[in-house]
Amino acid sequence: MRHSDIPKLSYRLFKWFCHEDFFEELQGDLEENFLINVDRKGKKKARKIYHHEVIKLLRPSAMKKTHILPKGIAQLSRNYLKTSFRAVKHNPGYIMSNIIGLAIALSISTIGYFYYNFNDTFNKHYDQAAHLYKVHGLRASEATLGSSSIALAPSLKAAGIEAMRYHHETIAVRLGTRLFQESTVFADPEYLESFELRSLSGQKLRLQNADEIFISEKMAGKLFGDFYPVGELVEIVFPNEEERSFVVKDVFQDPPQNVSFHFPMITSFDNYIEFYGADENDLTHYIDGTFVNLENIGSAQVDAQLNTLIEPHNKYNPERVIEKFRLDNILEWPNFETTLAGSSFWNTLHPASVWGTVSTAFAILLLACFNFINTSIALSGKRLKEIAVRKVMGGSRKSTIAQFMIENSLMVFASVVLSVGISYYLIPAYNSLMTQEIVQLNEVPLITLIYFSIGLILFVALLSGAYPSFYISRFSSLEIFRDKLVISGKNKLMIVLLTFQFSLCFYNFSSLFVNVDNSIYQETLDRGYNLEKVINIPLYSSEQLSELRNRLDQHPDILQVAGTSNTIGFNFRDATTTIDGRDYEVADLAVGVNYPEIIGIRLIKGSFFSEQYESSAGHIIINKMLEDEVGQDLLNKSIKLDDQVFSVIGVVEDFNLRPMMFENRIKPTVLRPSPENSYRYATLESNSATTSLNSEIEGMWYELFPQQLYKGFLQEKVMENIRETNTIMVNINLFSSAITILISALGLYTLIALNVQRRSKEFGIRKVLGASKSVIIRLLGKDLYWILGIAMVVGLGGAYFVTNAVFDIIYAYHVSFGFSHLLWPTVSLVGIVIFTIGYKVLQTGKMNPVEQLRME
């Protein structure tokens, strides 16, 4: 009898291991406590406590005294263990290398598991996740709208639907005399009811007054250097330059990494309305998102209400006409967040990166298992006589299989224990390689980890233990005693497995070389303009430029300052230009007159703009690509853009408009002078644009405009994404190459060493009969040439296709797979193989035949 709420699995586990004399008492006590806990702490917590209690009762005093197995078998299994330990004692080196290889692979599997888990439990942190939906605007041909108007939630609320607004803004927080750029979320009180936020002591937080703010643990440390600054004031400067103090109401726990909502501060949505001058009924004012809670209402009812809002939306938003509103559950939406227009929430990892990691982890685990199988077979070749004796003495085949299975399980178990230790060091190292912390040990419930490792042990023990056990137990004792049976390196399975291992090594090495090469290529790729010497400073109004320019001109390192509306690398406009009656799609950049010189675009013919806007108006500069597309010399010709006629005064070399990833290739482009009153950036050229220069300029900025946040950034920022991607790609490859080669080299060494040991008499006789050193070496390496040859073709071919496909997706321009990417992996891998086994082979070749034959 079990109370229906008590966790079934733990109960059965407990019943199974608990001593009969104590079960009634202990289960009674656990059940009594469980019911009390359900009342006090809730069912979920009570179940968790029950699990823990059962695990803590796993101690000799409470467990059954008779063993799990009947007495006879218990005696037998003790003998199995004894034999197993003896086997380990005889070959400690080989077995240790096996265990270490497997342990490393198991640690990697853990990382693979975390990647899978990251996406699998995305947003599940919120208890009500199943009822929470985000409103999206479906459009006919354009991307679905992720943001929604500020008026949407109030009109839903009026219809009795629990809707909430969520919006983030980057604002300035004052600390002493300096301003810091921080992100703040403005949300309706209902948001915190549905997406609960917990205080440090686990209490649910509620937004009540507009002058209160909640800050995260991290933010508390950063702003106040105190982890519980409740009651302190946070000074915030709003865009209308009004400064306002907020009282820190409480500090909230930072959520796990895999949720969509991350913010250092949250306050009432009313503040947004007040300080950004928003009108709650303005259908053209867009905010990050509108969410609804469908716990108490049917989705059909909400859909009906949303349908009535389509028409007014389209009336006021002619450029954002939608077909209908769609509700997407917050467990689904992060998967396609990146495809939404105007949305900026955290999303799930790209499936390619999850499955890439999982399959790499799986491949490494397979590799380690194969290695394990190979070594087990090779090792058992030495124990043939033992098997024969067992059989003659009446041991059944079953008992032989059991012996080997137990031995293998023991080794796997040792690997699991070791892998826990390795993971402890490996995971922080791995996280530091990545830009996002995906592996978070503390976010995964203990019980999940336990299931995971039990599953892993069973899987690996069966996979790697079964074959050797069955294979070896098959031989008849007579054959063994007559020495007729030879398990040589000729076992086909062993060769196939080793080939697979080395294919993987070739694959990993080759992708490593290509990736390293590619990241150098990306770094040195000519972008068509000057990347290193330019800093851009966003302006709040175009009048700020002259004041800023005067101040900046005094700095010795700053050479020139220009105003501009668009900056290369960060923004442009898609436009259509008409030349000789034909239309061409171009990117249109409105720039300051001396901007092209400062940014370092290279002129082919004609000239740049003249110093004054007035004399440059009506002029335009085009890039080479546009001229090539039109197919004629366009200098001094006139072209039409937005019904305005411009005359081409210069043709420049092609340059990149955006960070060069994905589809961001070079486009036909026009540059036209922008009037001074529409300047949005100050762009400056310096001797070398460094972060230290940027912070010097920041200091100057605050002298001039103390109430406005400095947002200056280096032109080099266009490289940020690509550098991040390159680092990750190179690191992952480095990591997996190192591990595959380590495991394979260990395995290969073991095989060769065992082969040498077993065939030492053969080699001795060959030598006595006149075989030279080189003959012996050739004999030992014979199979290896084939294995490496086939592995090379498979591995390098695979790397060629996979890296090309991946590069095409990720990069606009990338290196192509060349001869050197085939040569260097081969040279280095063969080098490592020779280094690993060379000594052993040479030593065998040199050995005195007397030594080899004198044994026994």
Add this chain to the structure above:
Amino acid sequence: MVFNQETNTMKETGLGEFQEIVLLAILILDENAYGAKIQSEMSQRLGRMISRGALHAALTRLTQKHFIESTFGGATMERGGRRKRFYTVTNLGKSALNDAKTIRDEMWTLVPKMNLQ
């Protein structure tokens, strides 16, 4: 107090601190001393969660040392009809407790006051 004339040392009572607290909890609870109650009493007094497993180990040791005895009570509904096992402290247990207390008291009086401030 048990004093060994030959070695001139005090005899150890064989009572760990945790076991001592278990004994005291049983005495406090008197008639109502069974597993779950002892566990909650101890958790409350010590200000931390005591697992049933830890308690079980202590109770087993104490029973082996004959410091406590136990009998089954009647079945109750909230335990799925399972009986409670009630524990009582034996005379041997009580004297061990007293010994432990005496040893401590004695040692406390020997600590110079200065060193405690």
